[in-house]
Amino acid sequence: MKRVIVINAKDNVAVALEEVAPGEEIEADLGGQKVILTVQEAIPFGHKIALRPLAVGEPVIKYGEVIGEATQPIAPGAWVHLHNLASRRGRPA
Amino acid sequence: MEFLGYPRPDGTVGVRNHLAVLASVFCANQVVENIAHQVPGAVPLTHPLGCSQVGADLEQTARTLISLGRHPNVGAVLVVGLGCERFPAQELYAGVAASGKPVEMVVIQEAGDSLRAVEQGTRLARRLMEELSRQERESCDISHLTVGLKCGGTDATSGIAANPAVGVMSDLLVQAGGSTILTEVTELLGAEHILAQRAVNPDVGEKIRATIAQMEERLRRAGSDQRFSHRGALISPGNMDGGVTTVVEKALGGITKSGSAPFVDVLDYGERIKKKGLHLLDSPGHDGESVTGLVAAGAQIIVFTTGRGTPTGFPIAPVVKVTGNPTTYQRMKENIDYNAGAIIEGEKTIAQAGTELLAEILAVANGKRTKAEILGHRELLCIARL
Numbered sequence: 414m415k416r417v418i419v420i421n422a423k424d425n426v427a428v429a430l431e432e433v434a435p436g437e438e439i440e441a442d443l444g445g446q447k448v449i450l451t452v453q454e455a456i457p458f459g460h461k462i463a464l465r466p467l468a469v470g471e472p473v474i475k476y477g478e479v480i481g482e483a484t485q486p487i488a489p490g491a492w493v494h495l496h497n498l499a500s501r502r503g504r505p506a
Numbered sequence: 507m508e509f510l511g512y513p514r515p516d517g518t519v520g521v522r523n524h525l526a527v528l529a530s531v532f533c534a535n536q537v538v539e540n541i542a543h544q545v546p547g548a549v550p551l552t553h554p555l556g557c558s559q560v561g562a563d564l565e566q567t568a569r570t571l572i573s574l575g576r577h578p579n580v581g582a583v584l585v586v587g588l589g590c591e592r593f594p595a596q597e598l599y600a601g602v603a604a605s606g607k608p609v610e611m612v613v614i615q616e617a618g619d620s621l622r623a624v625e626q627g628t629r630l631a632r633r634l635m636e637e638l639s640r641q642e643r644e645s646c647d648i649s650h651l652t653v654g655l656k657c658g659g660t661d662a663t664s665g666i667a668a669n670p671a672v673g674v675m676s677d678l679l680v681q682a683g684g685s686t687i688l689t690e691v692t693e694l695l696g697a698e699h700i701l702a703q704r705a706v707n708p709d710v711g712e713k714i715r716a717t718i719a720q721m722e723e724r725l726r727r728a729g730s731d732q733r734f735s736h737r738g739a740l741i742s743p744g745n746m747d748g749g750v751t752t753v754v755e756k757a758l759g760g761i762t763k764s765g766s767a768p769f770v771d772v773l774d775y776g777e778r779i780k781k782k783g784l785h786l787l788d789s790p791g792h793d794g795e796s797v798t799g800l801v802a803a804g805a806q807i808i809v810f811t812t813g814r815g816t817p818t819g820f821p822i823a824p825v826v827k828v829t830g831n832p833t834t835y836q837r838m839k840e841n842i843d844y845n846a847g848a849i850i851e852g853e854k855t856i857a858q859a860g861t862e863l864l865a866e867i868l869a870v871a872n873g874k875r876t877k878a879e880i881l882g883h884r885e886l887l888c889i890a891r892l
Contacts, residue, residue: 418666420665420666428662428666428749430850457749458662458749458833459661459662459663459748459749459813459831460662460749461662461749461751475755475758476665476755476758476759478696478697478700478754478758479696479754480696480751480752480754480755480758481751481752481754481755493751494746494749494751495746495751498751498752499751499752500696500752500753500754500755502695502696502722502740502752502753502754503695503722503725503726503729503740503753504726504729504738
C-alpha cells in the first residue's frame with residue numbers, strides 16, 4: 414500500500430507521499446470512509462490522485478476548498494494535474 | 507519569553523548590529539560597494555532605483571529605503587547619493603536620522619569624484635563601525651520580535667509540512683506577545699474568504715479582501731495581451747513539477763504559514779508595523795520584493811519555506827530556510843536550516859516541528875547565523891515597483 418495523505422475530510426483528491434506506479438494500491442479516507450483504489454497511471458511524489466470520478470466542470474477539492482475544476486473526465490485513481498485540472502482565478506476575462 | 511537583542515533609540519530591538527552603507531540611487535552603487543569593501547563587516551545596500559521614477563512608484567521606493575535604513579537590525583547608516591537624483595540623499599538621511607540612530611552621508615557630486623566619495627565614506631564608516639562594536643546585546647521581551655513569513659520554490663510538501671509547521675510557530679510567537687507577517691498577495695487568490703474571516707474586525711476583513719482583489723485585477727490586466735499568452739502562468743514550472751496545479755491550490759497551502767491567529771491589520775508596502783500580532787503585508791509574490799517588504803515592515807527575521815530549494819538571503823536580516831521535502835533537505839543541507847521533511851516521513855508531528863522551529867528562531871535572534879548569512883547570500887534586496 415503506497416502512502417498518501419488526504420488533507421481534509423471534504424477533499425476528493427489525495428496527495429502521494431511516495432511515487433506510485435500504475436497498478437499499485439492506495440488506501441485513503443474519502444469523507445470519513447476508507448477507500449482502496451488501484452492507481453491508473455504513474456503518480457510522482459507530491460502529486461494528486463482522484464478519490465472518486467469527476468465530471469468535466471466538477472470542482473476539485475483539496476484543503477477542504479475548491480482549487481479548480483476538472484477539464485477532462487477523471488476516473489478514481491487517476492493522476493490529477495495540469496492536463497485535467499484548471500482554475501479560472503487570475504486569468505484574463 | 508526573552509531574547510538577547512540590540513535596543514535602538516526608537517524603542518525597537520535588533521537581532522543583528524549592522525553598519526549599512528545605503529545607496530539613495532543606483533548611480534551610487536559602486537561607491538557603496540567600494541566603501542563597504544574597505545570596512546569589512548559593513549553591509550552594502552544597493553538597488554536599481556531612486557531616479558527617473560514618478561508618483562506612487564517613487565514614493566514606494568523612498569518609503570522602503572527609509573524603512574530599511576531605520577530597521578532595528580541596523581545599528582548605524584552611511585547614506586551615499588549622487589547629488590541630482592529624484593529621491594534626494596538628504597531626504598533619505600533625514601528619514602533615517604529621525605529614528606535616533608547614528609547616520610552619516612556622502613554625496614558623490616559634492617565630494618568631487620567617486621574616489622573622494624569613497625575616501626570620505628570610508629573614514630565616516632570606520633568611525634560608525636567603531637561605535638557599533640561597543641554595543642552589547644541585552645535581554646529583551648519577545649514582544650519586540652517580528653518574524654516575516656515567506657514561501658518560495660513551493661511544491662506539494664510546502665502546504666502539508668513546512669507551511670503548517672511555520673503556522674504553529676507563528677501561533678506560538680503571537681501568543682507569547684510577538685508578531686508575524688504574511689504576504690505574497692499574488693498567491694492568496696482563492697483564499698481571501700478564509701483570511702478575511704480571521705480578521706479582528708470587519709474593517710480589517712474588508713481591507714484583506716480589497717488588497718487581494720486589487721492584486722487579482724492587476725494580474726488579469728497584465729495577462730490579457732494575446733501575444734504573450736504562453737507567459738500567463740500564475741505558478742512556476744517548479745511549482746508544477748512539484749505537484750501544484752493551480753494558484754488557488756498554492757494559496758491554500760501557503761496560508762497555512764499564518765496558523766490560526768487573527769489578522770490585526772493590513773500593511774502597505776514599505777510601511778512599518780505599528781501593532782502587535784499577525785499582519786498581512788500588501789506585496790507581490792516575487793521572492794525578493796516580498797522579503798524586502800517584510801524587512802521594511804520591521805521583521806528582524808524571515809522564515810522562508812522552500813519545497814524545491816533556494817539558497818537566497820537578505821543583507822540585513824537573517825533568512826531561516828525550512829523545507830518540508832526530505833529529498834530537498836538531503837540535497838541542499840548547506841543552504842537549508844530546518845528539515846520539516848521529517849513530518850512527511852512520519853518522524854515528527856507538525857506541532858513538534860513548529861515548536862522546534864520557534865526554538866531555532868530564538869537561537870537566530872540571539873546570534874546564531876543562518877546558512878544564507880554564513881555563505882553571504884544577499885539576493886533578496888529588491889524593492890517592488892508600481
